[in-house]
Amino acid sequence: MSSPLPSATNKQGQSETQQASTLHHSEVRIRPEEVRAYDDSSRKPVLLAFFLALVWLLVGTVLGDLSSFKFDRPDLLTEQAYLTFGRLRPAHLNVMVYGWASTAMFAVSLWLMPRLCRTTLRWQFAAVSGILVWTLGLGIGLVLLLAGVSDGLEWLELDRYWADPLLVLGASLVGASIWKTLGARQVQHLYVSVWYIAASYPWFAIIFIAGNLPIFKGVESAAVNWFYAHNALGLWLTTVNLGLIYYLLPKIIGRPIYSYWLSLVGFWGLALFYALNGMHHLIGGPLPSWMIATSITASIMMIIPVVAVGINQHMTVVGRFGAMRYSPALTLAVIAAMSYTAVSLQGILTALASVNRITHFTHWTIAHSHLGLYMFVTLSLFGGMYYILPRVLGREWPSPRLIRAHILLAGGGMVLYVLALGIGGVLQGLSLMNPGEAFEISVAQTKPWLLLRSVSAVIISAGHLIFVYHCWRLAYSSRQGHAQHPPFFELKPVLVKKGSAS
Amino acid sequence: MTRLLVLIMGALATVMFALIVLVIMPRTMLADIKAPEQLKPLSALEARGRQIYISNGCIYCHTQQVRDSNFTADVSKGLGNRPSVPADYVNDAPHLLGTMRTGPDLFNVGSRLPDQNWQLVHLYQPRALVPWSIMPAFPFLFEHKAKAGPNEKTLNLPPAYAPREGVVVVSKDAEAIVAYLLSLKHAYPAPGNDLTKEIAND
Ligand code: HEM
Ligand code: HEM
Numbered sequence: 001m002s003s004p005l006p007s008a009t010n011k012q013g014q015s016e017t018q019q020a021s022t023l024h025h026s027e028v029r030i031r032p033e034e035v036r037a038y039d040d041s042s043r044k045p046v047l048l049a050f051f052l053a054l055v056w057l058l059v060g061t062v063l064g065d066l067s068s069f070k071f072d073r074p075d076l077l078t079e080q081a082y083l084t085f086g087r088l089r090p091a092h093l094n095v096m097v098y099g100w101a102s103t104a105m106f107a108v109s110l111w112l113m114p115r116l117c118r119t120t121l122r123w124q125f126a127a128v129s130g131i132l133v134w135t136l137g138l139g140i141g142l143v144l145l146l147a148g149v150s151d152g153l154e155w156l157e158l159d160r161y162w163a164d165p166l167l168v169l170g171a172s173l174v175g176a177s178i179w180k181t182l183g184a185r186q187v188q189h190l191y192v193s194v195w196y197i198a199a200s201y202p203w204f205a206i207i208f209i210a211g212n213l214p215i216f217k218g219v220e221s222a223a224v225n226w227f228y229a230h231n232a233l234g235l236w237l238t239t240v241n242l243g244l245i246y247y248l249l250p251k252i253i254g255r256p257i258y259s260y261w262l263s264l265v266g267f268w269g270l271a272l273f274y275a276l277n278g279m280h281h282l283i284g285g286p287l288p289s290w291m292i293a294t295s296i297t298a299s300i301m302m303i304i305p306v307v308a309v310g311i312n313q314h315m316t317v318v319g320r321f322g323a324m325r326y327s328p329a330l331t332l333a334v335i336a337a338m339s340y341t342a343v344s345l346q347g348i349l350t351a352l353a354s355v356n357r358i359t360h361f362t363h364w365t366i367a368h369s370h371l372g373l374y375m376f377v378t379l380s381l382f383g384g385m386y387y388i389l390p391r392v393l394g395r396e397w398p399s400p401r402l403i404r405a406h407i408l409l410a411g412g413g414m415v416l417y418v419l420a421l422g423i424g425g426v427l428q429g430l431s432l433m434n435p436g437e438a439f440e441i442s443v444a445q446t447k448p449w450l451l452l453r454s455v456s457a458v459i460i461s462a463g464h465l466i467f468v469y470h471c472w473r474l475a476y477s478s479r480q481g482h483a484q485h486p487p488f489f490e491l492k493p494v495l496v497k498k499g500s501a502s
Numbered sequence: 503m504t505r506l507l508v509l510i511m512g513a514l515a516t517v518m519f520a521l522i523v524l525v526i527m528p529r530t531m532l533a534d535i536k537a538p539e540q541l542k543p544l545s546a547l548e549a550r551g552r553q554i555y556i557s558n559g560c561i562y563c564h565t566q567q568v569r570d571s572n573f574t575a576d577v578s579k580g581l582g583n584r585p586s587v588p589a590d591y592v593n594d595a596p597h598l599l600g601t602m603r604t605g606p607d608l609f610n611v612g613s614r615l616p617d618q619n620w621q622l623v624h625l626y627q628p629r630a631l632v633p634w635s636i637m638p639a640f641p642f643l644f645e646h647k648a649k650a651g652p653n654e655k656t657l658n659l660p661p662a663y664a665p666r667e668g669v670v671v672v673s674k675d676a677e678a679i680v681a682y683l684l685s686l687k688h689a690y691p692a693p694g695n696d697l698t699k700e701i702a703n704d
Contacts, residue, residue: 432579
């Protein structure tokens with residue numbers, strides 16, 4: 001059985017205590033100083049990556065807001081080429097995916113690995129340089145993109161000669177530090193989070209290099225494009241965040257993962273089927289039909305790992321949902337885990353030809369994107385930051401009120417976003433399908449829903465500002481009150497107002 | 503799991519398998535497709551226009567594909583007289599198939615809207631011609647001048663959208679992108695070596 005914390009058995013199996021790897025987690029005793037040493041070893045790269053991720057989050061928010069407003073006001077900011085929709089939108093995608101999410105995922109991986117391997121972080125310098133090289137690559141790519149230099153493939157717009165080599169180098173350096181730490185592990189058993197996180201780095205390097213080779217043309221170029229983009233979602237963004245959720249849920253609740261077998265099924269099922277999903281982005285398109293059929297089949301097979309992970313995580317938390325009131329990290333991890341199930345089920349539905357013929361080219365896809373990349377990925381990363389930052393900095397979040405405001409605005413705003421575009425997208429799709437209707441109707445039918453999305457964009461942005469402000473206060477608050485209790489020690493609910501909880 | 507070797511080999515095996523099935527195998531199969539005779543390679547001006555299409559992100563609102571008529575309405579909506587096939591795209595690098603139809607499909611826009619002047623004005627200000635449009639205006643692809651020089655083409659704009667002073671001159675970039683749009687015509691019959699059909703009929 002897996003335990004949320006690896007047992008104390010060391011690699012040679014000769015630890016003083018000789019505990020089996022099936023040890024129940026509550027029996028594992030790790031001295032606080034020991035954990036402190038692990039956290040200290042990763043402190044530098046973790047803080048650096050979280051800081052950069054927050055900067056990118058703000059940049060990406062501005063780019064997303066402008067892209068959204070431009071649907072309502074197409075004549076907004078049209079005089080400069082770098083402000084045109086067709087440049088801001090890919091800039092939004094690249095900043096959010098490679099800047100915000102990926103950089104925060106570096107921090108999460110680098111913080112989790114030493115804890116789960118029960119050793120200090122190795123090659124810390126490589127990790128720090130990797131993060132900086134990655135950021136430099138993205139910065140160069142972004143400037144070029146806004147200046148009109150784009151590789152022209154969605155998700156792969158960043159310049160393949162000036163930006164992409166730096167991204168590959170950066171991720172490889174971080175990956176090297178992760179794998180070196182893994183090699184030096186003091187535990188025999190690999191916890192499920194380790195599988196996901198460690199595998200993500202070689203996966204990312206392979207797909208990113210394959211996607212950027214300049215040797216493809218015609219429909220092959222489309223096949224490689226979506227092979228990459230889908231796996232960037234499935235074998236990078238999804239996997240690292242599932243690893244994080246697998247850590248947070250049992251750790252905060254204080255009981256082990258429900259089933260080791262479901263963990264195994266979830267992991268290998270995802271590795272096998274997700275990698276074959278890419279062509280479902282081209283359903284009905286000019287590709288050999290067997291390729292598309294392969295991906296539709298693999299998409300349907302995804303039901304296996306998705307349900308396995310869903311049941312496993314649900315059963316781990318079930319009966320303890322009340323604990324969410326005390327821990328924002330748990331709240332966000334639970335919402336993220338549920339959103340993972342929801343977005344995957346929506347995705348499987350969307351991959352069916354009968355549904356895809358309606359929704360393919362519509363804002364339904366954008367609703368799906370943000371259900372996945374926001375309600376799952378971004379909320380999981382927020383949860384990770386709520387858990388990790390106080391432990392790295394050694395002090396508690398200053399204000400429960402700001403936490404509540406952030407979760408409510410970001411989460412609530414995004415629910416509105418997804419509902420608005422989900423509905424708008426279906427209306428748009430039905431209109432585009434109807435041979436009797438002019439194109440104008442599909443535009444007219446989406447306009448009110450796009451406006452609603454812009455409203456939600458403002459709400460979400462307010463949430464982001466509050467979060468960044470709160471992080472800033474956490475980082476620079478006086479050291480008063482430092483380390484009197486471990487974080488979240490006080491038994492006061494954080495997520496309900498005073499008085500309303502008894 | 504306790505072994506790193508199982509983890510790394512397993513992880514590499516799954517992704518390499520997918521890479522072979524979806525990238526390497528199709529590459530060998532698609533290599534034989536020839537350009538149909540009627541599909542002209544782009545002229546230098548049109549190729550420049552395609553580059554401007556890419557750098558200004560037209561792809562985020564426009565597709566260039568007519569989907570399978572067995573289960574979509576693309577052909578009956580008049581986007582083309584047949585679904586598009588791999589041979590239509592052999593000259594495209596990168597592909598511009600697109601994933602959004604915020605605007606109409608452009609695979610056959612050269613046949614549908616062949617008027618160069620319409621295209622230029624539409625690019626400068628879509629709402630001058632299509633009041634309900636949400637397409638961005640692209641004034642930066644044109645030049646504002648007090649007076650047009652010799653050999654310079656000016657735009658004939660409705661008064662509401664014309665600059666208060668001076669004229670709008672068509673730049674080389676605007677000319678190029680419109681040339682590219684007008685080149686988008688795929689009315690010829692689907693070529694015989696169409697892989698999609700062959701396999702579907704097997
Ligand atoms: C302030 C919150 C956000 C707003 C207002 C926003 C807005 C937008 C807009 C307007 C688009 C273009 C949609 C279109 O072309 O029709 C878009 C696309 C996209 N956004 Fe966001 N976004 C936000 C947050 C995020 C975050 C946090 C992520 C990722 C971590 C993200 C990832 C994406 C992706 C991947 C796309 C492309 C979707 C596709 O091609 O299907 N967004 N977003
Ligand atoms: C079993 C799981 C899933 C399936 C079968 C699935 C299926 C699909 C399909 C069919 C599309 C193409 C829609 C279209 O263009 O018509 C799509 C797009 C997308 N999916 Fe999923 N999805 C799944 C899970 C996820 C997850 C977990 C995430 C986020 C982490 C995600 C994020 C996205 C994004 C961002 C796009 C838009 C890509 C683009 O056009 O730029 N999906 N998905």
